[in-house]
Amino acid sequence: MRRLRCVVGRLPGGRIGVADLDPSGTELRRLTLDPEELPALIAQREETPGDPLTGGPRWVWSDTPTWYDSVLRSGVRAGRCHDLRLVHTILQHSQLVQEPADIRAAIAWETGPIVPAESRPAEATLFDLEAGSSGPGSVPHDLDAALAELARQDRAIGTSTDPGRLRLLAAAESAGALVAAEMHGAGMPWDVAEHDRILAEALGPRPSPGQAPSRMVEVAAEVRAALGDPLVSLDSPPKLLRALHRAGIDVASTSQWELSEQEHPAIEPLLRYKKLSRLLTANGWTWIDEWVREGRYRPLYIPGGVVTGRWASNGGGALQIPRQLRPALRADPGWRLVGADVSQLEPRVLAAMAGDQAMAAAAAGQDLYAGIVASGVVTTRQEAKVGVLGALYGGTSGDSGRIVPRLRTTFPAAMGLVDAAAATGERGGDVSTWLGRSSPPADQEWRQRQNSAYLPDADPREGERARRIARDRGRFTRNFVVQGTAAEWALAWLAGLRLRLARLPMLDDASAPASGPAFSRQAHLAFFLHDEVIVHAPQEQADAAAQAIREAADAAGELLFPGSPVDFPLDLQISDRSGKG
DNA sequence: CGACACTGCGCG
DNA sequence: AAAGCGCGCAGTGTCG
Known part of the structure; x- marks a missing residue:
């Protein structure tokens, strides 16, 4: 069963058009509205008593963040979408597409990895739909352009060697775009005090600006003493390398794997220094100041940002948060973190x-x-x-x-x-x-x-x-074939999980600080990392969220590999902190 | 001064 | 400089 599709796009004059298409692509009707009326329209069409988000249409739009971020800020969520930009990128090169000429000729849709307009907490007011929005890094947002591109994509998929697989991929990729926008909106609940405690334990108390933390100063002194070189810079690889050579340590680089094979009294403190230095520069107090606002860390997630189909991210290194800092990812009072990772996904x-x-x-x-x-x-x-x-x-x-x-x-x-x-x-x-x-x-x-x-x-x-x-x-x-298919499995997992979580009841009053109306009253995704998810859930929904995670994993396996004997077991914990069950 | 390349290291 | 994939980011150094 193919659902109704509602194509959203700009009209001349600053209004928005929504064209309803039946499964064959025939336009049934068209509405015109002001941009600020879109959330209400989406909310109305999504409204299915007892089955929120799952019974509505598929929203078709040029680019998910462009249209959906403002909708989310109004507290409204969309159930399903078709992201023309992301699907275009897939179809352009897919070997399954037998008639790629039309798609490839539509070069306006060829954007490559998106350039984050504004990844800082400030955030631009989305509808910057002025001139220039069809330049590089952008896509056409007009309704006519969207309808034409959708028709091209329908033809490319319909005449492909396996329309079923490409439809599934288009849906999964687009669902990922919804998840990415929602996770950015919700943010990761981040415990600044715990982060500070971890830093202070490793580095010493926060130093005044421009000063090195006390533990680093001490360890650096140990290294310099062992090298017999009281002034050497440890932060410049070329200078450090020369100093190592002067001390008779024969290495070709200063990387830790090579250093760790050397026998010299300077090695152990040097490796310790490198650890501290990394922690300070990558995720130190400056990181907290820059990225955490009101108890939330809000990186930008970039679906399809990696050629294999994995996500990339932008802003604070969200996908490289060191394990050491995981305990700073902490549930709000009265809430829980439900974390799950797949065992040996690839x-x-x-x-x-x-x-x-x-x-x-x-x-x-x-x-x-x-x-x-x-x-x-x-x-x-x-x-x-x-x-x-x-x-x-x-x-x-x-x-x-x-x-x-x-x-x-x-x-x-x-x-x-x-x-x-x-x-x-x-x-x-x-x-x-x-x-x-x-x-x-x-x-x-x-x-x-x-x-x-x-x-x-x-x-x-x-x-x-x-x-x-x-x-x-x-x-x-x-x-590529394995990493990329694993990414597809993970997208299917996320997509199914998102809809299952949306079916959980909205709480009347959750004791959480608001992180947006759509996220403060219901279990929601807070983190995703290739083969791992973390759901932030009101305590009373934690078990249901865990169940949703398991069901979604089973469903993802069945969706991609129907009848396969291979299963995808999870490691799952419910806790107030990440990083420890 | 900015743009860029390179190193090094965090994550899967 | 991993012998083996994919990323993002900070710091250093170089060039114009």
Whole structure:
């Protein structure tokens, strides 16, 4: 059953048009309204007693943040959407699309990764729908342009080799855009006092501006004493490297993995100094001042920001918050954090895609690596992990180089799939995820190097270089199919979770400080990181939220891989703080 | 002074 | 300078 679609776009003169389309694409009616009337219209159309958000139409618009942020600020949520910009990006390169000419010709929709207009807490008043909004980094917001692009996308999907998969991908990607906008609106509940406590414990109390924290000063002195160099800068890699050489420490770089292999009294304090320095510069007091407002950290999430389909983020390094600071992610009083991550998502996705019976059997328990040990191909969990990561990333040497060939005999279908993806990439071909997102074509320079390496008078070093970058691309495409399909699974998980949470009752009075009307009275997503979600839930909804997370994971598996024996077990905790169950 | 490249390290 | 994928961000250094 295909639902009603409501295409939203700008009209000449600053009004907004909403065109209702039946499943065949025929326009049934058209409304005209002022921009500030849009939230009310959406609220009215979403209103389905007892089934909030799930019974409404699919809103079609140029770009989700452009239209949806203001709607959200009015306290209104949309159930489903179709983000023309994101779907355009997918269809443009998808190998499943057999007639890409129209889509590719619509260059106005070719935006690449979005340029965050304003990621600082201030926020621009969305409808900056003036001239210039069709420049680079933007898309056409007019209703006519949206209708034309939607028609192109419908045709591209309808004539593709697998319309079902591309429709699912379009819906999942677009649902991700709704989640991203909502998570930005809600923010992560951030406990500044706890963050400060963690910093002070590691670094000493907050120093006055321009001063180094006391613990760092002490550790730096230890390093300088051990190097016999009282003035050396530890913050400049070139200077530090020279100082290390003067002290007789033979390293090619100052990276921690290389330093840690050295025996010298300066190494231990230097590594400690680097840890402290990283904590201070990346997530120190300055970070708190810059990013946390009224108990909320609000990064910008960027769906489709990574070529594989993973999200990127902007503002404060949301996807790289160190584990050490996780306890600062803390529920409001009377609320709980419900956190869940998928155990070994990528190898499970690979087993399902490849239909690898042996790998599916190994995945049957909570711990896939234990299952691989049980299969007898390796003897320790560590070997299983190194081997699987080597298979996914294209490891050829060291431990993974020894173990991966053994996996080939035990899991031939799974290994065949990633090996084939690597071979295709090395040849300059493209690969696609399970739902049809395709790898970016090899660029001109890459092709140039492959061609010139085989000319009769080519320098042998050119040939070596060509083979090396060919292997580099092979590792990329090998990983692309798995990382990208895992991202699709995660989008399906998020999409299902979001709608399940929306069915939970709105509380009459939640004791939480308002973070926007739509988020202060109901369990909502607060964080997402590739294979992990955190839901911020009123205490009385915590169990229901946990149940929703589990159901959504099962549903995602069934949606992508119907009938597959591979399941996707979760590690789930309910707590007032993240980082500890 | 800004733009850019590079290093290094946090996350999955 | 990971032998093996994908990111964002801060700091340093270089160039114009």
